[in-house]
Amino acid sequence: MDIEVLAVGGYNEFGRNMTAVRCGKEIVIIDMGIRLDSLMMHPEIEMENTHSLDLIEMGVIPDDTVMNQIEGTVKAIVLSHGHLDHLGAVPKLAHRYNAPIIGTPYTIELVRQQIEGEKKFGVNNKLYPLKYSQRYTISNTLSLELVRTQHSIIDTATVVLYTPKGAIVYALDFKLDRNPVLGEPPDFAKLHKIGKEGVLCLITEATNVNRKGRCPSEQLAKSMVRDVMTSYEDDKNALIVSTFASHIARVKTIAECAHEIGRKPLLLGRSMERYCSTAEQMKYVRFPDTTSIFGNRRVVERTLRRIIKGPRDEYVPIVTGHQGEPGSILTRIAQKDTPYRIEKGDKIMISAQLIPNDMNRAQRYRMFTMLSQQGGRIFDELHVSGHAYCEDHYEFLNMLNPQFVIAAHGGVNLTSEYLNLATDCGYTLNKDFFLMANGQRQKLA
Ligand SMILES: [Zn+2]
Numbered sequence: 001m002d003i004e005v006l007a008v009g010g011y012n013e014f015g016r017n018m019t020a021v022r023c024g025k026e027i028v029i030i031d032m033g034i035r036l037d038s039l040m041m042h043p044e045i046e047m048e049n050t051h052s053l054d055l056i057e058m059g060v061i062p063d064d065t066v067m068n069q070i071e072g073t074v075k076a077i078v079l080s081h082g083h084l085d086h087l088g089a090v091p092k093l094a095h096r097y098n099a100p101i102i103g104t105p106y107t108i109e110l111v112r113q114q115i116e117g118e119k120k121f122g123v124n125n126k127l128y129p130l131k132y133s134q135r136y137t138i139s140n141t142l143s144l145e146l147v148r149t150q151h152s153i154i155d156t157a158t159v160v161l162y163t164p165k166g167a168i169v170y171a172l173d174f175k176l177d178r179n180p181v182l183g184e185p186p187d188f189a190k191l192h193k194i195g196k197e198g199v200l201c202l203i204t205e206a207t208n209v210n211r212k213g214r215c216p217s218e219q220l221a222k223s224m225v226r227d228v229m230t231s232y233e234d235d236k237n238a239l240i241v242s243t244f245a246s247h248i249a250r251v252k253t254i255a256e257c258a259h260e261i262g263r264k265p266l267l268l269g270r271s272m273e274r275y276c277s278t279a280e281q282m283k284y285v286r287f288p289d290t291t292s293i294f295g296n297r298r299v300v301e302r303t304l305r306r307i308i309k310g311p312r313d314e315y316v317p318i319v320t321g322h323q324g325e326p327g328s329i330l331t332r333i334a335q336k337d338t339p340y341r342i343e344k345g346d347k348i349m350i351s352a353q354l355i356p357n358d359m360n361r362a363q364r365y366r367m368f369t370m371l372s373q374q375g376g377r378i379f380d381e382l383h384v385s386g387h388a389y390c391e392d393h394y395e396f397l398n399m400l401n402p403q404f405v406i407a408a409h410g411g412v413n414l415t416s417e418y419l420n421l422a423t424d425c426g427y428t429l430n431k432d433f434f435l436m437a438n439g440q441r442q443k444l445a
Contacts, residue, residue, distance in 0.1 A: 009062025
């Protein structure tokens, strides 16, 4: 059986991840994501009403026309986790393939909601939730398993495709957090077993491979957030916290700290509602009983009007907008576009890092300046990453001992950072370690 990897999207840029693996006449697609900064370049477009060809043209979704070059049938579309750069293009592309969409239960629920919002295409692919460590049989020769890992969203999986020539392991994205705030640590026993049985190829993210040491546990972010929030227990000023709506572990930490200092957590915004309510309904998380979640814009406005009238230390609004995105709640508060008003001494905590692109830099600078001018005090970077660092990658690579390695998740400026590590571990560029570009194919067997 001949096996090849096709780099469809996410190999020239950060975002719109999509990879295909062809084993003989059978093809498995892994991830179908969007590129958020390309989408931001076109504020006029409504994603749900736009045709895939236009979105490909704009660089928002992967250019899957390269799939026409390979002969075979797509048997499965597998999703690694619920971030938009990994599943956001499903409503635009999945209907072209007569194949089920497989992912962990939370990921599948998120993609179901994405598909529901789609107005241009009818996406009728069967959705198949697959729990960690269960096997999914694709055919006589191929099977699939989602191995438990940690990242910055719950229910993230390392995708393992078993072929007659060995396993293909797709690790976008992951973090080897042994002491997570939510969920279990990565399934090291399973990863060791897979490594022993033989790995043909590891397709790995390289986001933080240039950062030394190990990525700190989410416990560190928890103590950073807690340290700041609980030190204002006697302060009567407002506390507003912004973080990633999809980072359920972090939202949980913030809500618990609010509860601890006697303030009611108030999760506001459509994406907060989507990710957090879904996680709570599916019993992945329990927020303190005093927590409220409001998504609808009118209800959010009404809530902000109501809480501004009461004592400022009664609630902690947990909102979107840490990047200064136009239309997000924190940006609108900064612009005085909501009934809420910042007063001198109010604390604004950003439990996120800057997603480094120039647009975010400018928007964030603008928002921070406006908040400061109104007397707000800003606490930035109460955050740790959800991506493995150099020594995590070293451990992971040695655990799996793959025959071939492909670095993914970014252009070569990012993926080539993996080369030093791969070389240290005995791999050679273009012999058994590959850097790919969108549209390229790499034969493995
Ligand atoms: Zn991710």
